[in-house]
Amino acid sequence: xxxLTLAAILTAAGAVSAALLVRQTVELLKAVFxxxxxxxxxxxxxxxxxxxxxxxxxxxxxxxxPEGVFVTFLAWLSCASSAVGINAVWDHAHPSSG
Numbered sequence: 042x043x044x045l046t047l048a049a050i051l052t053a054a055g056a057v058s059a060a061l062l063v064r065q066t067v068e069l070l071k072a073v074f075x076x077x078x079x080x081x082x083x084x085x086x087x088x089x090x091x092x093x094x095x096x097x098x099x100x101x102x103x104x105x106x107p108e109g110v111f112v113t114f115l116a117w118l119s120c121a122s123s124a125v126g127i128n129a130v131w132d133h134a135h136p137s138s139g
Contacts, residue, residue, distance in 0.1 A: 056120040056123065060123030061123075066090060084128070087121060092121070095117035
């Protein structure tokens with residue numbers, strides 16, 4: 042994928058790319074704000090960030106139909122699950138950095 046756009050994250054490939062973006066954003070937030078890391082889990086941060094991202098995508102480019110809402114929900118679910126899963130794999134592979 043050459044361009045990650047709000048429209049692209051509503052696709053399967055875009056959801057995976059967005060998950061990597063969210064995971065790295067959470068890592069950045071944890072590094073910059075250690076108190077945030079101590080009080081809010083990375084999974085919750087990913088949940089909130091992906092939610093905000095997909096609300097923004099739906100509002101700006103989503104199809105405002107029941108089908109469009111469902112597609113957006115499925116893309117969000119894929120992204121959020123992937124972001125949390127990517128982080129779990131990283132933590133398992135690098136236990137001292139977690």
